[in-house]
Amino acid sequence: MNPRLQCLRNKLKAQNIEGMIISNPVNIKYLIGIEAEGILLLTRKENIYITDSRYIEMVQSTLTITDEIIVNDVKNITGEDYQNFFCFCENVGFEEDYVTYSKYKEYMHKYRINNLMETEQIIEKQRTIKDKEEIDNVRKACEITDKCFKYLLDFIKIGMTEKEIAYEIQRYFIANGASGLAFDSIVASGVNSSMPHAVPTDKIIENGDIITLDFGCKYNGYCSDMTRTIFVGYVKEEIKEIYNLVLKNQKQTLEEMYDGANTKILFKMVENDFKIHKHELPHALGHGVGLDVHEEPSIGLRKENILREHMIVTDEPGIYIPGKFGVRIEDTVLITKSGCEPLTKSYKGYIII
Amino acid sequence: MNPRLQCLRNKLKAQNIEGMIISNPVNIKYLIGIEAEGILLLTRKENIYITDSRYIEMVQSTLTITDEIIVNDVKNITGEDYQNFFCFCENVGFEEDYVTYSKYKEYMHKYRINNLMETEQIIEKQRTIKDKEEIDNVRKACEITDKCFKYLLDFIKIGMTEKEIAYEIQRYFIANGASGLAFDSIVASGVNSSMPHAVPTDKIIENGDIITLDFGCKYNGYCSDMTRTIFVGYVKEEIKEIYNLVLKNQKQTLEEMYDGANTKILFKMVENDFKIHKHELPHALGHGVGLDVHEEPSIGLRKENILREHMIVTDEPGIYIPGKFGVRIEDTVLITKSGCEPLTKSYKGYIII
Numbered sequence: 001m002n003p004r005l006q007c008l009r010n011k012l013k014a015q016n017i018e019g020m021i022i023s024n025p026v027n028i029k030y031l032i033g034i035e036a037e038g039i040l041l042l043t044r045k046e047n048i049y050i051t052d053s054r055y056i057e058m059v060q061s062t063l064t065i066t067d068e069i070i071v072n073d074v075k076n077i078t079g080e081d082y083q084n085f086f087c088f089c090e091n092v093g094f095e096e097d098y099v100t101y102s103k104y105k106e107y108m109h110k111y112r113i114n115n116l117m118e119t120e121q122i123i124e125k126q127r128t129i130k131d132k133e134e135i136d137n138v139r140k141a142c143e144i145t146d147k148c149f150k151y152l153l154d155f156i157k158i159g160m161t162e163k164e165i166a167y168e169i170q171r172y173f174i175a176n177g178a179s180g181l182a183f184d185s186i187v188a189s190g191v192n193s194s195m196p197h198a199v200p201t202d203k204i205i206e207n208g209d210i211i212t213l214d215f216g217c218k219y220n221g222y223c224s225d226m227t228r229t230i231f232v233g234y235v236k237e238e239i240k241e242i243y244n245l246v247l248k249n250q251k252q253t254l255e256e257m258y259d260g261a262n263t264k265i266l267f268k269m270v271e272n273d274f275k276i277h278k279h280e281l282p283h284a285l286g287h288g289v290g291l292d293v294h295e296e297p298s299i300g301l302r303k304e305n306i307l308r309e310h311m312i313v314t315d316e317p318g319i320y321i322p323g324k325f326g327v328r329i330e331d332t333v334l335i336t337k338s339g340c341e342p343l344t345k346s347y348k349g350y351i352i353i
Numbered sequence: 354m355n356p357r358l359q360c361l362r363n364k365l366k367a368q369n370i371e372g373m374i375i376s377n378p379v380n381i382k383y384l385i386g387i388e389a390e391g392i393l394l395l396t397r398k399e400n401i402y403i404t405d406s407r408y409i410e411m412v413q414s415t416l417t418i419t420d421e422i423i424v425n426d427v428k429n430i431t432g433e434d435y436q437n438f439f440c441f442c443e444n445v446g447f448e449e450d451y452v453t454y455s456k457y458k459e460y461m462h463k464y465r466i467n468n469l470m471e472t473e474q475i476i477e478k479q480r481t482i483k484d485k486e487e488i489d490n491v492r493k494a495c496e497i498t499d500k501c502f503k504y505l506l507d508f509i510k511i512g513m514t515e516k517e518i519a520y521e522i523q524r525y526f527i528a529n530g531a532s533g534l535a536f537d538s539i540v541a542s543g544v545n546s547s548m549p550h551a552v553p554t555d556k557i558i559e560n561g562d563i564i565t566l567d568f569g570c571k572y573n574g575y576c577s578d579m580t581r582t583i584f585v586g587y588v589k590e591e592i593k594e595i596y597n598l599v600l601k602n603q604k605q606t607l608e609e610m611y612d613g614a615n616t617k618i619l620f621k622m623v624e625n626d627f628k629i630h631k632h633e634l635p636h637a638l639g640h641g642v643g644l645d646v647h648e649e650p651s652i653g654l655r656k657e658n659i660l661r662e663h664m665i666v667t668d669e670p671g672i673y674i675p676g677k678f679g680v681r682i683e684d685t686v687l688i689t690k691s692g693c694e695p696l697t698k699s700y701k702g703y704i705i706i
Contacts, residue, residue, distance in 0.1 A: 053635070054550060096454040101447075102471070104454040118455075167527065174520065197407060282406075 001068040004031050004126070005047055011122055012042070018089040019043050020119065021107055024098040026291050027123040029221060032069060034059055043085050050074050083112045093119035124296045128288055130310050135334060137222035138289060138312050141178065142332050142343035144217050145224040148172045149346045152213065153353055158205055158232060162187040166200040169215050178217035182224060182293040186214035193229070193326040196283055196318060207233040210325050216293060216332075223293040225314050226344040227330035230351040242319050243327050245277055247348055249317045250329045253285065257315065257333060257340040261307040263299040270317050271301075279319045286314040289332050311335040312343070354421040357384050357479070358400055364475055365395070371442040372396050373472065374460055377451040379644050380476040382574060385422055387412055396438050403427050436465045446472035477649045481641055483663050488687060490575035491642060491665050494531065495685050495696035497570050498577040501525045502699045505566065506706055511558055511585060515540040519553040522568050531570035535577060535646040539567035546582070546679040549636055549671060560586040563678050569646060569685075576646040578667050579697040580683035583704040595672050596680050598630055600701055602670045603682045606638065610668065610686060610693040616650055616658040623670050624654075632672045639667040642685050664688040665696070 001009075008031065012020060022028055022040040028049075029035050036059055038051030047069045051059055056073050063069050086092050094107060096118040108116055130138070151172055156165055166185045173181060188198035189205050193212040205211065214227040229243065249270045256266055267285045274281050284300035289312050297305035299313060307313065313335065318328030331342040354362075361384065365373060375381055375393040381402075382388050389412055391404030400422045404412055409426050416422050439445050447460060449471040461469055483491070504525055509518055519538045526534060541551035542558050546565040558564065567580040582596065602623045609619055620638045627634050637653035642665050650658035652666060660666065666688065671681030684695040 054548070094454075096458075099454050101449040101452050101454055101457040104457075105449075163527070167524070171520070174516070195407070 001047070002032060002066070005042070005067075005069075008123060008126060009042065011126065012093060012119075015119075015122075017091045017093045017117055017119065019086045019091075020093040021111070021116075022095065022123070023103070024095050024123075027095065027098075027127075030123065030127055030291055032063065032067065034062060035221075038074075041085055044088050046070055048072060048085065050077060079110075082110045086111050086113055089113070091115045091117050093117050093122065095119065095123070097121060097124075121296065127290055128296050128311050129308060130290060130312055130334075134222060134290060135310065135312070137220040138224060138332065138334075139343050141182070141217050141219035141222055141224035142226070142345075144173065144176055144178050144219065145215065145226050146344055146346050147176065148215070148217070149213070149226065149228060153230070153351065156205060156211070156230075156232075156353055158207055160205050161202050162189055162192070162200040162205070163202060165205075165213075169213075173217040178219055179221075180218050182216035182218050186212060186227075188212045188214075188326070189232075191323060191325065194320045194322055194324055196320055196326065196328070205232060208236060209233075210236070210239060210327070212326060212328055214328065214330065221291055223289050223291070224344065225289050225293055225316075225330065225332050226346065227316055227318075227328045228346055228348070228351070229327045229329060230353060232353055235350055235352065236325075239325060239327065241277075242279070242321070243350070245274070245279070246317050246319055246327045246329055249273055250315055250331070250348070253315045253317065254331070254333065254340060254342060257307060257313070257335060259307060259309040259335060259337050261335075263297055263303075263305040263307065264301060267300050274317075274319065281317060282320060283318065286316055286333075288313050307335045309335055309337050315342075354400070355385060355419070358395070358420075358422075361476060361479060362395065364479065365446060365472075368472075368475075370444045370446045370470055370472065372439045372444075373446040374464070374469075375448065375476070376456070377448050377476075380448065380451075380480075383476065383480055383644055385416065385420060387415060388574070391427075394438055397441050399423055401425060401438065403430060432463075435463045439464050439466055442466070444468045444470050446470050446475070448472065448476070450474060450477075474649065480643055481649050481664050482661060483643060483665055483687075487575060487643060488663065488665070490573040491577060491685065491687075492696050494535070494570050494572035494575055494577035495579070495698075497526060497529055497531050497572065498568065498579050499697055499699050500529065501568070501570070502566070502579065502581060506583070506704065509558060509564070509583075509585075509706055511560055513558050514555045515542055515545070515553040515558070516555060518558075518566075522566075526570040531572055532574075533571050535569035535571050539565060539580075541565045541567075541679070542585075544676060544678065547673045547675055547677055549673055549679065549681070558585060561589060562586075563589070563592060563680070565679060565681055567681065567683065574644055576642050576644070577697065578642050578646055578669075578683065578685050579699065580669055580671075580681045581699055581701070581704070582680045582682060583706060585706055587705065588703055589678075592678060592680065594630075595632070595674070596703070598627070598632070599670050599672055599680045599682055602626055603668055603684070603701070606668045606670065607684070607686065607693060607695060610660060610666070610688060612660060612662040612688060612690050614660040614688075616652040616656075616660065617654060620653050627670075627672065634670060635673065636671065639669055639683075639686075641666050660688045662688055662690050668695075 036055035041048040209232040216224040286299035288295040316330030320326035389408035562585040569577040639652035641648040669683030673679035
């Protein structure tokens with residue numbers, strides 16, 4: 001059987017869950033490599049993927065016999081079939097963070113399930129540990145992102161708008177092997193950089209501007225995520241202290257990222273150092289990266305997670321001075337047994353264009 | 354009070370629902386014009402919008418006193434506050450088609466609600482009838498789309514790829530007043546046109562190709578949606594019969610769209626005519642268009658809806674010959690008292706480039 005599916009089945013079995021209804025398309029892509037509209041059912045004995053006529057041909061040509069997945073056209077499934085899928089299962093899992101309340105009720109009736117159980121992100125947790133193929137894909141997305149950054153340093157000129165630069169990032173990615181953006185790029189110049197979630201505007205790049213570039217692409221479905229803060233013409237004195245503080249903490253965090261590291265402690269270390277210098281860290285220090293650009297684990301205060309070998313996460317401290325400017329520096333990072341490897345490798349010292 | 358909110362309150366009252374938790378961002382944008390992360394609570398006496406520090410300033414500068422909406426920063430709301438919001442409400446509504454099962458459970462506990470009630474798309478139904486401002490926005494999005502089509506007829510050349518054309522559509526929209534795409538454009542040439550949901554590929558446009566262009570933009574948040582099927586060099590004989598059949602039905606449907614028309618009958622009429630000619634209509638004949646590019650009402654077999662004055666819907670019959678080609682022709686259409694007005698006005702006869 002497909003090894004990711006086998007791994008999930010083992011985890012379900014350990015929790016006494018005999019079947020599962022999987023409907024989140026990202027989880028389905030992760031488990032069986034299929035991007036279509038459909039639903040994946042793990043019944044007691046079988047793995048069943050139900051889709052419609054638009055996708056049947058593509059799905060059947062993608063899956064192999066070793067996947068052990070039965071493909072069905074939704075139009076051939078009767079009401080009775082639905083009721084039989086889980087008829088010997090006491091507990092059937094579902095994705096309570098994805099499935100709407102309406103769908104939950106629909107599942108209850110359609111499948112006649114005794115106990116439709118919450119699975120507490122069982123698949124999302126499995127997705128945190130990347131296999132070789134996944135790491136290679138994120139690595140490639142990060143390489144394209146580094147090249148794009150290098151390209152942008154030549155491309156960006158005084159007089160361009162933030163929107164033009166954001167647009168060029170997308171064009172570059174598509175022209176250079178990525179399938180598209182991992183998320184809407186942030187290009188925030190001058191005072192706009194003081195907002196962590198700035199949207200590119202018609203503001204023109206001026207001499208003396210600080211520019212926050214937060215961007216990433218997708219490669220085979222896998223994301224990259226990098227932020228660099230650069231300068232136009234010269235670096236204003238008032239920014240230097242903050243830039244240095246952010247960079248120091250970004251690098252120190254890399255030193256502390258290894259198999260076994262506690263994410264809450266990572267966050268606290270940066271937060272404390274910022275506080276000592278009378279600043280705040282107003283967002284998480286990082287997040288998992290994979291098929292989703294924001295996935296488990298989160299590196300913040302809300303939940304304590306332990307970093308594990310082959311997790312991929314970001315390291316992105318930032319300081320924002322309202323009405324003035326902001327600095328954020330971010331890498332996508334692979335956790336290894338003894339430490340970590342930044343997959344985005346662009347220069348992090350002062351860059352003046 | 355803001356008239357859209359007042360209208361919703363009247364509808365809720367008629368159903369004996371005394372409060373509502375609104376979390377779908379599109380519904381919030383519709384009701385109070387705010388695009389942020391937050392939640393809108395209609396309590397017995399008050400309208401309360403809860404957001405966070407990133408958005409507070411923007412929200413307060415957008416809303417006016419006549420909106421009668423109290424804005425709160427989430428960090429100032431205590432657990433007790435949440436329990437008090439609905440303390441005199443017996444029945445409180447929520448959006449069961451948007452809220453996940455996890456969130457549903459969280460609401461139950463957080464707000465201590467006696468009866469958290471499904472509202473059966475009460476806001477989505479209200480959204481089907483557009484007011485003047487909404488119609489103007491869709492009209493403008495359709496105008497930009499028509500202009501883009503005219504531009505494309507000059508732009509598209511033999512040797513370009515489908516992806517390049519799709520990319521140019523996006524560039525044109527952003528450069529010409531739209532805020533972006535309403536949906537990922539479909540540019541499907543030659544045999545690719547036989548798939549209703551084709552994704553642009555690296556296939557090169559060749560002499561003799563048929564090209565399906567299905568695209569639309571956003572203006573002030575409102576969408577347009579248009580499809581035209583055009584020809585490169587000449588029209589293959591085998592296509593003509595099908596093109597004429599699709600176009601005849603697209604035009605006949607426009608004749609039958611008016612206040613009071615039954616959507617199931619509209620669908621059946623086209624389906625029957627296709628069947629007589631040994632073809633199928635494998636998707637809905639149309640759908641509502643507004644803040645979402647696909648919204649209520651659907652014009653298909655699954656549900657019977659009645660068209661009403663000031664609804665905006667699409668009319669998009671299509672025939673697809675597997676492994677050969679496909680033809681779809683689509684307009685965005687405003688329903689009027691006596692008939693309808695197509696808001697996309699591009700030529701629908703044979704266009705050869």
